[in-house]
Amino acid sequence: EAQVTQNPRYLITVTGKKLTVTCSQNMNHEYMSWYRQDPGLGLRQIYYSMNVEVTDKGDVPEGYKVSRKEKRNFPLILESPSPNQTSLYFCASSLGQGYNEQFFGPGTRLTVL
């Protein structure tokens, strides 16, 4: 089944404790992206990647890191999480090469205390 998977689905952590949210897709998509969704603010792009080893900042990259060492994986790293990073996070992927219809993962609900 073609899908985007994220882990964990739910995470409660404390300020300053490094964490990684994994994202994997099995559709051989070139483009992958991370979003956060907050009430009243909608979906905001954190980082995106056009292909392996090619990443770029979205609209709200502060406090986040990403890497794209393999085509299928695009982990989101929070080196020192803070309470303002409490949010619902979505990973998405698309074919690229002009086809930008994105497929979303199930989401990760993160709470930073």
Add this chain to the structure above:
Amino acid sequence: QKEVEQNSGPLSVPEGAIASLNCTYSDRGSQSFWYRQYSGKSPELIMSIYSNGDKEDGRFTAQLNKASQYVSLLIRDSQPSDSATYLCAVKEGGYQKVTFGTGTKLQVIP
């Protein structure tokens, strides 16, 4: 920075009616997308539209006017199962960023 504007709603329509959702954006957009998001779920693509004019898929019709920076979604014969938040997204030509609006909540009343 591109802005994508949507009326937050809620937009309430009776079952069987046509629901009309609108979206405007501030910069040149080459591709537009409509996603549906049920509460607590991830967005799912309904339609993409790349060229000016209309695009129909079942009960859904998207309309794009690049000169006016406007895209709309019509849902015919609305069903209670259509009740969700509808997200408009726009991609600017030559760039890889996709900007989302904050969404319009649609309620279809049985």
